[in-house]
Amino acid sequence: MVVDAIHLDNSPEEQIRKKQLKNPFSTSHPVNSIAMDIPQIKAFNANMDGIMDELLPELEEIYKDIHQHPELSMEEFRTAKIAADYLTKHQFEVSTGIGVTGVVGILKNGDGPVVMLRADMDALPVTEDTGLPYASTTVARDAEGNEVGVSHVCGHDLHVTWLMGAARLFSEHRDQWQGTLLAVFQPGEEVGRGAQAMIDDGLMERFPKPDIILGQHVMVGEAGAALSYLPATASK
Numbered sequence: 001m002v003v004d005a006i007h008l009d010n011s012p013e014e015q016i017r018k019k020q021l022k023n024p025f026s027t028s029h030p031v032n033s034i035a036m037d038i039p040q041i042k043a044f045n046a047n048m049d050g051i052m053d054e055l056l057p058e059l060e061e062i063y064k065d066i067h068q069h070p071e072l073s074m075e076e077f078r079t080a081k082i083a084a085d086y087l088t089k090h091q092f093e094v095s096t097g098i099g100v101t102g103v104v105g106i107l108k109n110g111d112g113p114v115v116m117l118r119a120d121m122d123a124l125p126v127t128e129d130t131g132l133p134y135a136s137t138t139v140a141r142d143a144e145g146n147e148v149g150v151s152h153v154c155g156h157d158l159h160v161t162w163l164m165g166a167a168r169l170f171s172e173h174r175d176q177w178q179g180t181l182l183a184v185f186q187p188g189e190e191v192g193r194g195a196q197a198m199i200d201d202g203l204m205e206r207f208p209k210p211d212i213i214l215g216q217h218v219m220v221g222e223a224g225a226a227l228s229y230l231p232a233t234a235s236k
Contacts, residue, residue, distance in 0.1 A: 051169065052169075063158060066079055066152070070123030070136050071121070073188040073194065074122070074188045074194065075140070080185060083121070083164060084096050091107070091171055092106060092167065093108075099188075099201045099203070100188070101121070102184070102198045102203075104184050104207055107167070107171060109177060109179060111178060112180065114182065115182065115212055117183050118184045120189035120190075122191075123136075123150050124154055128149065135151075167181075186198060
């Protein structure tokens with residue numbers, strides 16, 4: 001996995017934001033204008049768990065399809081179309097071809113913070129040998145023209161799937177939140193080009209500027225565990 005470069009913002013304004021972010025349930029928190037107490041949070045989570053159980057069969061089929069049809073970095077045309085069509089179905093304003101294959105979906109739901117959820121889409125030039133019924137048999141040519149097997153061995157098939165599922169949940173339960181949601185499907189993470197390509201294509205100028213960006217990554221460990229947090233801003 002290659003992590004795209006970011007530029008730290010240490011301005012006085014950013015220092016204030018860092019202090020606010022230390023208490024995620026404060027009414028002054030930039031991504032939560034309405035405080036929730038612990039019982040409300042637990043009730044909300046329990047309700048979402050039940051809804052997720054109903055959504056999982058659909059997400060499983062999406063995951064298997066994307067896993068079986070991986071695409072190399074900056075060539076994620078099929079995956080991008082799947083994501084874009086799904087966002088459109090669930091009433092997002094959708095823009096495609098951002099930084100070659102990137103997809104941006106906007107869901108506006110009244111006044112409130114702008115939150116970006118980001119998932120990467122590309123696979124790796126690795127032949128899959130798992131024996132799974134939905135294993136990849138895809139063969140493609142890499143940047144040097146070599147014929148290579150292609151597979152999702154870094155979890156980006158899961159990343160795309162969870163973001164599609166999250167997008168549907170936010171769309172169908174707008175009574176539970178307010179603000180603006182950006183669903184961003186990024187190309188070319190493995191080669192370190194995709195995020196910069198989207199920024200160069202006007203990601204931060206053409207769309208609402210996010211107050212916070214969440215870009216989770218799957219790994220072996222406790223579900224929902226947070227490894228680190230770093231306030232930062234994208235920069236050329």
